[in-house]
Amino acid sequence: MKSIHSSYDALIIGFGKGGKTLAAYLANQGWRVALVEQSPLMYGGTCINIACIPTKSLIHNAELGKPYTESIHEKDQLTAALRQRNFNMVDQSPNATVITGKASFVSSHQVSVRLTDTQEDILIEAERIFINTGAKPIIPAISGLQQSQRVFTSTTLIGQTQLPARLVIIGGGYIALEFASMYAQYGSKVTILDRSTQFLPNEDRDMADAVMAVLVSKGIRIEQAVNVDEIIPDGGDRQDTVVYHTQAGDRQEVQASAILVATGRQPYTEGLNLSAAGIDLDAKGYIRVNEYLQTNVPHIWAIGDVNGGPQFTYVSLDDYRIIRSQFFNYKPHTLLDRNLVAFSLFTSPPFSHVGLREQEALAKGYLIKVATLPAASITRAQILNETEGLLKCIVDADTDQILGCTLLCANSSELINLVQLAMRARFDYTVLRDTIYTHPSMSEGLNDLFARVL
Template structure:
């Protein structure tokens, strides 16, 4: 049996970064990844990087290029990028003397031992400490006929299809569904979203949600509200989808492809967590404390598998917490984390940090709100991206920035500026009076926070 100081299960952002740090401190580390197609984790292989590559590629189309060929070129380019990143991630760890990368399925035998099984061999490994970083997987909804019907995809498998679907039906109106809807509409697909929610983007303020919905419809995207897919079947080399509204009314759609975008869930299949004494919550996520330690004292869980926000940068921040516990002074933990930003890569990008009006009202927090149209920023006249809305909330007494929603071009960069100001406890006047270069989208923050005067 081979002994290690640390065994890390899952080659995701948090795990791979921690492996490198531990190795640099002289620790013997085993990195376990069940698929050679997932070295580096979800982000670089099937999520952030490939999808944003496709988003960028779609924006480059000029003239009367054949869209089907253009799409095939995009998929091929995406595959080259992910392959290169995957290979680099593998080498970055495998080339370190004190790191051993195993490509195999791991399962716990006890809290100090795991069993590895690959196509060619089985092994038993033991360690004093374990890190679980196995990520998440798509949620497959209970739709009649789903197991016997072709042309059904997840966000992972749709990216592997080299032929552009003429019509794409998307089940789910959340982040994944909206991003893929805009992406495939830009490539020329006729897109329909089946959204089960009673209220489109129910967690967003209505002015933001309505602005985005209008842009989606102007792009030619159809949204069927308060409805869910209840049955699918093969139909003349295509797929037929039956959807049903809350009042029981049914309708039918035919399409070349159906995308299931109904969320993701923690991936723990086959880990045998019970044998390690690791508990899960009712949603299947591994339970962790403020230090990301599981119910087993020497086992931690990072990233999507612990039920936290499903962002690569949160997996990286999870790494910082565990690094603080193992290699640092233990001062940084979940209690210190706040103001988590996010971006939804539609067109324009929708980014947010902190509170919005909806949440502030629910929490009975005193606030003052202000907004400006994106078109008020001079840069939008140059880049011809006038759509959207910028909105902020502040405490009228303390001048504290409570939250900000930026639905505009380049918002994924701008929102980081706002978060830094919030983390530094700067008043809104800091952004109101800050010197930004011109002409840039960032200087729109001057105007937005100037509205509070």
């Protein structure tokens, strides 16, 4: 183990994507760097250990028809290998040290770290500090929830080796839908209890309806406009009872062998003692930053989910680029020039989006052209036997530039990046319409989708 010094050029708290990449880069530039992570099971951050990578591994294996227990084992092997690789990426630099422990500010330049293995407290001083502690699930105040042995978060559910026969999901957001699709494919009987009166309220209705149709076709039961009143633990080997009421006031019950709480996420700042450093928070508890990701304390920055930006690993990586451009000879980059951030929801098939939705474009006063294409009309989708879904594009009628695109189809998580690139380059929609794509490929669907723009 490397020796721990008392003073560093940079201290990074949290091993997430932006922080670990920054740590390795700064160390390679000759900075003396300390990276503090409170758990040895989280080297590499949330994405590779408990979120993006393990869930996508499980989703892929579900689509292949592999047994759940085998898939969990493969997931664990994958994350263990990535965890070690990420640890080595930072710690093998002669200028970087990984310190496993819980960090807490003493002052704006000093942080106390309680080491995980010895419980010893050490004091570290740093010229610059980068907070990269991420977010955690919100746990709602539901009667009986704390007493139940069958309540899980997205983190803890994928650690279970036994497939739940009946999975009840509290929440109707992206995490809820991704887990519903995945567990239904493994064979769980899934019920979604969503307090929202509208399914995927931020999406256009035609696209939301298409997603719902896909989920329902998997046998998933979706209840909208409901409030969960209590969870009645069984206490034995049977199932808990989830009690909820509908908008009309009717009392309903559903049995659950596992209950997933997916009601949102909140910044993870517990125990950091940010007030000791004088760091400001916003109304939701996120660390307030400017366009350079600086906090109100100029030598302290916040990277990733904890700063209240879009909660995606690739956004955290872009946060790293913003930081890097402030110290080294790179093109200036700030939050002000970040736009067109695409996302994918990994249902089967995946749901992906970039830019404006139809309702958003109209609200902004654009004169628009809209086109849709059933996924079943794409030859490659027929070959893959993945014909469910719908593709949609929004085009500025005055300039012919693409304003937005939403794709529910096989490989949409790859296709959306092609559309995003065209939008960033400010190409007319005709470029995607007339490009010669390989055959048979899902990309050819862009020929047909944009050919429908009239």
